[in-house]
Amino acid sequence: MSGEPVFVTGGTGYLGSVLIEALLARGYPVHALARRGSEARLPRGAQAVIGNALESETFAAAIPARASMVHFVGTPHPNPSKAAEFTRVDLGSIRATANAAKHAHASHIVYVSVAHPAPVMHAYIAARVEGEALVAATGIAATILRPWYVLGTGASLANRPHAALRALAAHSCDARVGATARARHAHADRRRARSRHRESAALGCAHCRSARDHAGGPLTRAARSDKVCRCVGTSPARRESPGHRAQPRRTT
DSSP states (O other), rough: OOOOOOEEEETHOOOOHHHHHHHHHOOOOOOEEEEEGGGSSSSSTTTEOOOOOOOOGGGGGGGOOOOOEEEOOOOOOOOOOGGGHIIIIIHHHHHHHHHHHHTTSEEEEEEEEOOOOOOSSSSHHHHHHHHHHHHHTTTTTTEEEEOOOOOTTOOOTTTTHHHHHHHHHHHHHHHHHHHHHHHHHHHHHHHHOEEEEEEOHHHHHHTTTTTTGGGTTOOOTTGGGSOOOOTTTTOHHTTTTTTOOOOOOOOO
């Protein structure tokens, strides 16, 4: 299949841009849809197609015959408050892509949907499920991807899944799902607490390096110099005096 054209929508996003780079590295000619003014954000080597992802007539004619189409357009940072955007952007864009694919006699459609059923994000799931139906209705061979969660550039591995677990724990209609989410949420809390403790310990006093041995609790870097170190019972200034005898550094 190497060398066959690929048409990508959402090519400036963190999924689309990585895929385009991988395709180009493997010798695929890539055509990528972009809004006017954002074409410079496409990976070098991709052929920019200026158009509106919600209007098939603005880009259908630029799709090479028998191309594979990969659809990545969607509402950024989806959450339950964006239900209207899911209908306008997520569903509207896949409708336009499906129509354009039929017009161009595309050979394959790859659509990134979402895992379902799920106890949260009902409007988002509904838009994606309807999008899957639109792809199926084209009669074109298709691959549907249903990830639970996607982390992109700049995402915090510690915080984003943590937020998802919190949402499941709070809103799940399935008692088993809710209980599992609450348990995992608690486990994530404990892991984050241990991580914070290790960070605080690394910012202990210059003598013993242990935040546990200081009056006032864990130290921050800014507060390190004015705390009293219990490991020697003296202030940092006293420890530096010629007559002060330092205690051995703790290793625990």
